[in-house]
Amino acid sequence: MKIEEFKDFTIQDYHHLLEEKKISPLELVNIFLERIEEGEDKIHAFLFVNEEKAKNEAREKTDNWPEELPPLWGLPVAIKDNICTQGMPTTCGSKMLENFVSPYDATVVERLKAAGAIILGKTNMDEFAMGSSTENSTFGPTHNPLDLRRTPGGSSGGSAASVCALEAPCALGSDTGGSVRQPAAFCGVVGLRPTYGRVPRYGVVGLASSLDQAGPITRKVEDAITILEVISGKDSRDSTCAPYPPFSRNEIPSLEDIRKIKVGVPREYFSSRVEKVIGEKIQEALGKLKGEGVELVEVSLPHTDYALEAYYIVASAEASSNLARYDGVMYGLRVEGEDLQDMYFETRTLGFGKEVKRRIILGTYSLSSGHYDEYYLKSMKVRTLVRKDFEEALKQCNLLITPTTPSFPFFLGEETQDLYERYTDDIFTIPSALAGLPSLSLNCGYEGGLPVGLQIIGGPFEEGKLLGLALWLEKLLALPSPFPELKEGRGQ
Amino acid sequence: MKEVVYLSELEKIARLSKLGFSAEELQSFLRDINDIVAHFEKLNQLDLQDVSPTSHLGGGEPPFFSDEPQAWEGSEEVLKGAPWVAGGYFIVPRIVDKEEKENEDRRI
Amino acid sequence: MSDFTTTIGLEVHCQLLTQAKMFCRCSTDYIGKEPNTLVCPVCLGLPGSLPVLNQKVVELALRAALALHCQILPQTLFHRKNYFYPDLPKGYQISQYNLPIGIDGFLEFYSQGVRKKARIRRIHIEEDAGKLVHEGAFLPPGTSGVDCNRCGIPLVEIVTEPDLSSPEEARDCLMMLRNIVCYLEVSDGNMEEGSLRCDANISLSSSSLTGVKVEVKNMNSFRSVYRALSYEVERQRKLLEEGKPVFQETRHWDEIKGVTVSARGKEEAEDYRYFPDPDLLPFSLKTEMIEEIKSGLLELPLEKEERFMTQYELSQGEAEILVQDREIADFFEDTLRNFNKPRMVCNWIVTEVFRNLKELGTTISRAKITPSHLAELLKMVDRKEISGTMAKSVLEEMFTSGARAREIVTRRGMALINDEKELENIVKEVIEKNPQSVADYLSGKEKALQFLIGQVMKETRGQADPELTRNILIKVLSSEE
Numbered sequence A: 001m002k003i004e005e006f007k008d009f010t011i012q013d014y015h016h017l018l019e020e021k022k023i024s025p026l027e028l029v030n031i032f033l034e035r036i037e038e039g040e041d042k043i044h045a046f047l048f049v050n051e052e053k054a055k056n057e058a059r060e061k062t063d064n065w066p067e068e069l070p071p072l073w074g075l076p077v078a079i080k081d082n083i084c085t086q087g088m089p090t091t092c093g094s095k096m097l098e099n100f101v102s103p104y105d106a107t108v109v110e111r112l113k114a115a116g117a118i119i120l121g122k123t124n125m126d127e128f129a130m131g132s133s134t135e136n137s138t139f140g141p142t143h144n145p146l147d148l149r150r151t152p153g154g155s156s157g158g159s160a161a162s163v164c165a166l167e168a169p170c171a172l173g174s175d176t177g178g179s180v181r182q183p184a185a186f187c188g189v190v191g192l193r194p195t196y197g198r199v200p201r202y203g204v205v206g207l208a209s210s211l212d213q214a215g216p217i218t219r220k221v222e223d224a225i226t227i228l229e230v231i232s233g234k235d236s237r238d239s240t241c242a243p244y245p246p247f248s249r250n251e252i253p254s255l256e257d258i259r260k261i262k263v264g265v266p267r268e269y270f271s272s273r274v275e276k277v278i279g280e281k282i283q284e285a286l287g288k289l290k291g292e293g294v295e296l297v298e299v300s301l302p303h304t305d306y307a308l309e310a311y312y313i314v315a316s317a318e319a320s321s322n323l324a325r326y327d328g329v330m331y332g333l334r335v336e337g338e339d340l341q342d343m344y345f346e347t348r349t350l351g352f353g354k355e356v357k358r359r360i361i362l363g364t365y366s367l368s369s370g371h372y373d374e375y376y377l378k379s380m381k382v383r384t385l386v387r388k389d390f391e392e393a394l395k396q397c398n399l400l401i402t403p404t405t406p407s408f409p410f411f412l413g414e415e416t417q418d419l420y421e422r423y424t425d426d427i428f429t430i431p432s433a434l435a436g437l438p439s440l441s442l443n444c445g446y447e448g449g450l451p452v453g454l455q456i457i458g459g460p461f462e463e464g465k466l467l468g469l470a471l472w473l474e475k476l477l478a479l480p481s482p483f484p485e486l487k488e489g490r491g492q
Numbered sequence B: 001m002k003e004v005v006y007l008s009e010l011e012k013i014a015r016l017s018k019l020g021f022s023a024e025e026l027q028s029f030l031r032d033i034n035d036i037v038a039h040f041e042k043l044n045q046l047d048l049q050d051v052s053p054t055s056h057l058g059g060g061e062p063p064f065f066s067d068e069p070q071a072w073e074g075s076e077e078v079l080k081g082a083p084w085v086a087g088g089y090f091i092v093p094r095i096v097d098k099e100e101k102e103n104e105d106r107r108i
Numbered sequence C: 001m002s003d004f005t006t007t008i009g010l011e012v013h014c015q016l017l018t019q020a021k022m023f024c025r026c027s028t029d030y031i032g033k034e035p036n037t038l039v040c041p042v043c044l045g046l047p048g049s050l051p052v053l054n055q056k057v058v059e060l061a062l063r064a065a066l067a068l069h070c071q072i073l074p075q076t077l078f079h080r081k082n083y084f085y086p087d088l089p090k091g092y093q094i095s096q097y098n099l100p101i102g103i104d105g106f107l108e109f110y111s112q113g114v115r116k117k118a119r120i121r122r123i124h125i126e127e128d129a130g131k132l133v134h135e136g137a138f139l140p141p142g143t144s145g146v147d148c149n150r151c152g153i154p155l156v157e158i159v160t161e162p163d164l165s166s167p168e169e170a171r172d173c174l175m176m177l178r179n180i181v182c183y184l185e186v187s188d189g190n191m192e193e194g195s196l197r198c199d200a201n202i203s204l205s206s207s208s209l210t211g212v213k214v215e216v217k218n219m220n221s222f223r224s225v226y227r228a229l230s231y232e233v234e235r236q237r238k239l240l241e242e243g244k245p246v247f248q249e250t251r252h253w254d255e256i257k258g259v260t261v262s263a264r265g266k267e268e269a270e271d272y273r274y275f276p277d278p279d280l281l282p283f284s285l286k287t288e289m290i291e292e293i294k295s296g297l298l299e300l301p302l303e304k305e306e307r308f309m310t311q312y313e314l315s316q317g318e319a320e321i322l323v324q325d326r327e328i329a330d331f332f333e334d335t336l337r338n339f340n341k342p343r344m345v346c347n348w349i350v351t352e353v354f355r356n357l358k359e360l361g362t363t364i365s366r367a368k369i370t371p372s373h374l375a376e377l378l379k380m381v382d383r384k385e386i387s388g389t390m391a392k393s394v395l396e397e398m399f400t401s402g403a404r405a406r407e408i409v410t411r412r413g414m415a416l417i418n419d420e421k422e423l424e425n426i427v428k429e430v431i432e433k434n435p436q437s438v439a440d441y442l443s444g445k446e447k448a449l450q451f452l453i454g455q456v457m458k459e460t461r462g463q464a465d466p467e468l469t470r471n472i473l474i475k476v477l478s479s480e481e
């Protein structure tokens, strides 16, 4: 089979092919490895391609074809490089971990493997997930397959680009303030950030522990459901993981019930900050729902404007502490120095990139004596207000719809002068992350070949409703799946 | 722009973080951090007096594990991948410096 | 010369007696193990690893907090204490900060026969750090080694108020604290192996001078706590008397030189940047759990001491010696179960049993003797089947071989000579050999009788019935007159 034939495939479709033995895991892996070979010098979505082991595993599976196939049996999956994979590099896009090979699997990887998936490789990302363009990767940026001059977004830019370019049928990313949804929006694919505590964090390298959540990046909403079913559910190794069973598609309401859902439209998300076309595309999608009889209500999330500041303080503070372990003593980079202090300074100064250092400094500052109350504590209070906003809004409706990003993917190397301006790229994904709510980005149209991401936000652990609406909306919009030609300039 | 964070303070923060900066870098970081902190001033518009902080999102009782040891097989692999190991120990520059000695005893 | 008041507060770290570490499943049995073999991603701080609390840690800490009469906070939480050091893999220590497991308790103890009380400010849970080695053939020149086997072992830190007024009191308070944690099986309390560690804050003040707090560290035994603090009292007194200032600083006890040495304060105070650990959710201590632990609390040393005094009519001194070690106290009571003469059992334990333990360098739980065996021996003494002297020698063998008293006595052919005829013959022999003592006795020196009894004992290798011997001696001597 040819890669083009998989353009509109869901994981279920691969599963059926495999069940009917119309394709073998080895053939499947080889097709994707070829596609990677073809696309990578233009896209650079992968930091590591697990060629040998993936082939061996596929061969092993091909030789031992079971009667009953586990849900992801034989399916290649790409993994963001901050998710630990045993025997493979886990660099977090940083020089600090350039040579680090994880001795253990993250729980989510363990679950993918147990479901029969084959790890295709590790995808590029902003260093330690700090950034929204993948340009902060020590190993060079990833290019947006839809327009190679542009960013795929970040920090899970490699995962989103690989799925968009069909170098992988699906991928895992991680979302701290929007790192799954924003690149999904920029690459015209689906990105799901589950409720905080829905998916175990064990083995997902911590950026901001109270915000981090791994999630699927897929070509179809259906696939996000399949992956979520596999990776979610309580984990005895993660205290913050909710003691609930894995998500099940049985939680998704019937279409009949979905039609009765009330959709809230928060007015703060349609401000002048949003590019006009993006606002229009979202309204179009909302119009379609209204046309189907869905009730739309305007709601307000009054503290939206404060979420960004609070987020950067909380995330940086936690990151400054989480990144203290990179000291050159037991793993990763080490630069020898005259004495211990020297070694610490040399190692960390050389091992971390500029943005990481900036956030460590900001985080350390906000936790340091005399500043804790003013910065860290205040931010945690704002977080409470942001949560309450959502609670109130979700009393008036069942789900919220917003744009995922205020703008289209920017050009690579397009340095914004103002650092703060750059941070505002995440204004629409940050609030629900602060509140720990499930949020999904779905492509709702193209403008000049560039995709527009629509975000659906739900109440805690209400992935069922959220995915139900996403499935329906995807069907209503009936957009073609991306299959970029990988030429310079605009694709699609 | 109003300077809230001073250079001396930034230097202290850099020391605490074990990060080295050139004078030029320090200036650039000083601008950045003051830029962010200036935007942060906006939060002063809010009355946060009676708002409780959210430090954790998870609710309910966290899981505990029972007191039964379980060996882990990967320790050799970690030692193999470490920057410097001798006699099964992770090796660091000798800790002799008085300040470090003090640190050692002050710990915990 | 002005009168100074000494004020001392203690900070004690105790390793908790769990099988697994605090936040991972690695074994805590690290003494004598190869370095970095009891480790896992969590205690090595590998990227992506997360802590999950060991239930037993909470139980043991609660036990200690309740025994120290602490108020238990309804909700508790872990903070991160951030600092860099090679034995701290994550770059932060998980500890408790403003929500410790217990606050505002107290501890009672005897010091020089007087009952004292020290308030407990707080007791909190935290993880231990790894071990550094600075010497060893395997170490490349100019390096130190890090062993993470100890990383993540659970500790409680117990902080007293500055309620102690002398080095003796500080030592006695610490000993009682150790007794309590050992009694409760919260910790093994071993100072030599570092499972119990103590720092002290000490200041001297007078009516005209407020005290300056000096922190003393590196004291590795009760003796060194006493010595270090005594040294510090003298050092500070001298300075103050000479009108010189005492600096607020940390000082290290040098066991060999017998002095404290300034650790020289750093120009920059450490900034630990405590904040709630986002990886660990706050948790509440349920009333039922607290009540269950409370009701399961074993009798504490001081309570036991008082009970021994009333129930067995022992003196405070006797009771105190017995309760110092829970195993000894239990041994004492177990012996009574088969031989109910408390005073006699107590005497035998604090003299003969202690002596044998010391000579063999062992503890009562590891010794070969059991309470019922000791009771059996003492019963034989009580029934005058053997003499005290014989019993001492039998006890020695019981300690070394584990054999029972009757078996040893039979094997050695030891039986009390209570045949009057036989004893009279020996007495006559002794009288013949010691004319001077006989003369002394007859001239009224009672002491000489004691000597003659001793000689009879010697002749019979201790097997003569002491009372019968005495009676026969008096009878024979009176006929000599």
Ligand SMILES: [Mg+2]
Pocket: B107, B108, C126, C157
């Ligand atoms: Mg401590």
Ligand SMILES: [Zn+2]
Pocket: C021, C024, C025, C026, C038, C039, C040, C041, C042, C043, C044, C152
């Ligand atoms: Zn461990």
